[in-house]
Amino acid sequence: MAAQSATASRSGLRSALPLLAPAYIWLTVAIFLPLSAMVFFSFMTDLPLSGKPWAFTLGNYAAFFSQSLYLTLLLASLRLGLEVTLWCIVIGYPAAYVLAKVLKGRSREAIFLLVILPFWSNGLVRIFSWAMVLREGGILDTALNAVLPFKINIDLMYSYPAVIIGLVHSYVPYMVLTCYLTLQAIDDSLIEAGRSLGATRLQVLKRVIIPLSMPGLVAGAALIFVPVVGSFMEPRILGGRTGTFYGTVIEDQFVAVFNWPLGAALSFILLAVVLVILAIASPVLRRAA
Amino acid sequence: MATTRILEGLGRLYIGLLLAFLYLPIIIMALMSFNVSPFYQLPFEWTTEWYASLWQNDQLIAATWNSLEIAILTTIISVVLGSAASLALFRYEFLGKKVLQALLFPPIAIPWLITGTAMLIFFFGVGIGRGLFAILLGHVALALPYVIVVVSARLQTFAPELEEAARSLGANQWQVTVRVTLPWIMPGVIAGGLFAFAVSFDQFVVSYFLSTPGQTTLPVEIYAAIRKGFTPEINAVSTIIIVVSMALMLLTARFFKFGGEK
Numbered sequence: 001m002a003a004q005s006a007t008a009s010r011s012g013l014r015s016a017l018p019l020l021a022p023a024y025i026w027l028t029v030a031i032f033l034p035l036s037a038m039v040f041f042s043f044m045t046d047l048p049l050s051g052k053p054w055a056f057t058l059g060n061y062a063a064f065f066s067q068s069l070y071l072t073l074l075l076a077s078l079r080l081g082l083e084v085t086l087w088c089i090v091i092g093y094p095a096a097y098v099l100a101k102v103l104k105g106r107s108r109e110a111i112f113l114l115v116i117l118p119f120w121s122n123g124l125v126r127i128f129s130w131a132m133v134l135r136e137g138g139i140l141d142t143a144l145n146a147v148l149p150f151k152i153n154i155d156l157m158y159s160y161p162a163v164i165i166g167l168v169h170s171y172v173p174y175m176v177l178t179c180y181l182t183l184q185a186i187d188d189s190l191i192e193a194g195r196s197l198g199a200t201r202l203q204v205l206k207r208v209i210i211p212l213s214m215p216g217l218v219a220g221a222a223l224i225f226v227p228v229v230g231s232f233m234e235p236r237i238l239g240g241r242t243g244t245f246y247g248t249v250i251e252d253q254f255v256a257v258f259n260w261p262l263g264a265a266l267s268f269i270l271l272a273v274v275l276v277i278l279a280i281a282s283p284v285l286r287r288a289a
Numbered sequence: 290m291a292t293t294r295i296l297e298g299l300g301r302l303y304i305g306l307l308l309a310f311l312y313l314p315i316i317i318m319a320l321m322s323f324n325v326s327p328f329y330q331l332p333f334e335w336t337t338e339w340y341a342s343l344w345q346n347d348q349l350i351a352a353t354w355n356s357l358e359i360a361i362l363t364t365i366i367s368v369v370l371g372s373a374a375s376l377a378l379f380r381y382e383f384l385g386k387k388v389l390q391a392l393l394f395p396p397i398a399i400p401w402l403i404t405g406t407a408m409l410i411f412f413f414g415v416g417i418g419r420g421l422f423a424i425l426l427g428h429v430a431l432a433l434p435y436v437i438v439v440v441s442a443r444l445q446t447f448a449p450e451l452e453e454a455a456r457s458l459g460a461n462q463w464q465v466t467v468r469v470t471l472p473w474i475m476p477g478v479i480a481g482g483l484f485a486f487a488v489s490f491d492q493f494v495v496s497y498f499l500s501t502p503g504q505t506t507l508p509v510e511i512y513a514a515i516r517k518g519f520t521p522e523i524n525a526v527s528t529i530i531i532v533v534s535m536a537l538m539l540l541t542a543r544f545f546k547f548g549g550e551k
Contacts, residue, residue, distance in 0.1 A: 094303060
């Protein structure tokens with residue numbers, strides 16, 4: 001054993017297998033088999049375990065395509081994902097730029113940590129905290145009425161903007177993180193070179209900084225868009241009755257209506273959409289890595 | 290030069306506004322947990338009665354214990370299995386290694402709504418059913434990819450020659466691993482463990498689909514309470530959770546640099 005020099009050349013798979021097997025068996029049982037089972041169940045009329053008779057059917061998919069409701073909701077969720085992603089870019093990119101290129105040393109480290117810290121705290125709690133701010137008689141309402149000379153009623157709670165605000169708050173740290181990583185890697189001398197050759201600040205931004213940070217923007221966009229399209233808890237809490245989206249309909253199939261096969265079909269359609277989006281984003285991401 | 294200074298000042302101001310956007314709702318939510326009015330009415334009057342009444346809420350306390358137990362078990366299991374897998378992926382070359390590494394991304398990238406409902410269907414179908422065991426199975430699977438990615442990142446900084454040196458000095462495989470490799474990757478292992486704890490302790494979606502009325506976790510219990518109506522008790526428990534998870538992540542940051550600079 002000791003005679004062999006490079007670790008890499010030692011008989012690969014047989015030595016690796018005992019170390020790898022437990023983790024990958026676990027992933028198979030809890031992730032990959034369930035995803036396959038979901039595809040299988042989506043073609044059934046009923047669950048085989050419930051004792052009731054079942055048969056194979058395309059009905060669950062036919063339901064999606066024949067009733068415009070599901071397609072409308074999927075489009076609404078895709079639009080929600082797009083809007084939230086755009087707001088995250090508008091808000092997050094400048095912040096990432098300031099972090100990467102303006103702040104330095106310890107203050108940069110501390111502020112960077114502060115920006116991504118909420119991201120690792122409970123998402124449900126953060127959505128709940130917006131309910132405190134947005135509801136009628138909430139903080140926003142009270143504060144604005146204290147400042148303004150006339151009486152206004154701000155009741156954003158249970159509206160589409162409330163859902164957008166909550167989701168942007170939840171996901172903007174992702175965009176700051178991914179853009180910061182690519183912006184930080186841009187050599188300052190490239191920016192200086194552009195400036196000394198006579199380019200304006202705006203030209204440098206458009207021709208040098210944005211193209212070079214594109215991988216971070218795309219990574220952030222993919223990381224935000226995908227979970228937002230599948231969100232259901234945020235629209236439920238902040239959207240109320242206006243908060244019906246594709247995700248909430250899937251939730252209903254599993255916890256209220258108990259039509260699991262239809263839920264599985266709807267989930268699988270969402271998975272297909274998500275995979276297409278990740279596939280579109282992946283060339284840009286691979287170039288970054 | 291003057292414009293540069295103005296722009297930098299504006300940049301700092303902007304970051305300040307972003308931090309206010311990120312933290313103000315949380316701070317307000319926390320303050321309301323110390324306010325007397327059950328309808329969140331101002332003026333603010335200090336009280337700790339909502340925390341006291343949490344103490345009487347057996348359902349919430351049971352759910353908290355479940356959450357802690359599952360998070361601790363998830364941490365231990367995923368750190369052991371994940372570190373072993375990372376070591377194997379680092380040390381050995383074999384066919385299909387790229388595929389195994391690529392397989393780590395679907396669990397991270399696929400929305401939890403899909404993973405959670407898929408687990409519900411499958412666990413129900415094979416007879417595992419719902420409940421705490423199913424939740425644990427799910428949480429470990431969600432945490433494993435994070436642990437493997439974080440530990441692997443740390444392993445990238447490890448020089449394989451150190452293992453060679455130890456081996457040539459007569460150490461066996463076990464001794465090499467425990468005395469040389471493990472101490473080096475320890476910061477990564479600890480960071481991975483804290484990630485795993487956070488993934489499990491804050492997990493809502495997957496737990497939601499896998500829980501039953503008696504066997505549930507804290508976030509699921511809070512979601513049920515929120516949908517019944519807002520009470521300062523929810524603020525109190527939320528404040529506790531947010532303080533715990535933020536403290537945990539600050540701890541993680543000590544062991545693992547997110548910014549990739551060092």
